[in-house]
Amino acid sequence: MSRSKARAAARLAAVQATYQREMEATPMTVLLHEFHQHRLGATIGDDEYNDAEVAFFDDLVTGTEARVGELDAAIAARLASGWSLDRLDRPMRALLRVAAYELLARADVPVKTVINE
Numbered sequence: 001m002s003r004s005k006a007r008a009a010a011r012l013a014a015v016q017a018t019y020q021r022e023m024e025a026t027p028m029t030v031l032l033h034e035f036h037q038h039r040l041g042a043t044i045g046d047d048e049y050n051d052a053e054v055a056f057f058d059d060l061v062t063g064t065e066a067r068v069g070e071l072d073a074a075i076a077a078r079l080a081s082g083w084s085l086d087r088l089d090r091p092m093r094a095l096l097r098v099a100a101y102e103l104l105a106r107a108d109v110p111v112k113t114v115i116n117e
Contacts, residue, residue, distance in 0.1 A: 007113075009052035011098065013040055014060035019094035021065065028065060032058060064101040071100045 017035055020026055026034070041051035064071065075096050076085045085093060102114045 003053065004113075006051055006053040007056055007109075009040070010054070010057035010060065011102075013052050013057050014064070014098045015091070015095045017057075017061045018064055018098055019091055021061075022090055022094065028062065032061065035061075059106075060098055060101060063105050064097050067101060067105070068097060071097050071104070074100055074104070 013035055016039075017031055021028070021031055035057065036054065040054060040057065072085050075093075079085070079088075088096070099114055102109055103111065106114075
């Protein structure tokens with residue numbers, strides 16, 4: 001699998017993990033273990049998950065968590081008038097948080113890659 005596809009899979013999984021963390025308050029070590037052992041590259045029912053770049057996934061998830069206050073402030077500052085972060089549904093909030101983290105913290109990733117994948 002190409003690095004691009006492995007990173008795209010890591011991004012999707014990171015959004016899912018960030019969403020799960022918000023919904024269930026799953027401890028980070030448990031969350032990472034669950035994704036490493038049972039989701040990344042796994043087949044669950046009829047769904048096949050692509051292999052993901054694990055270190056990249058881990059950085060997206062833990063980095064997003066570590067900087068969630070900063071990320072939320074940056075996202076909220078760019079929402080349309082009358083909108084708040086709480087008004088966004090949880091999956092959208094998770095996606096925006098992970099993408100914002102990647103834009104701010106991962107200088108090795110081209111901006112167009114973050115936006116397009």
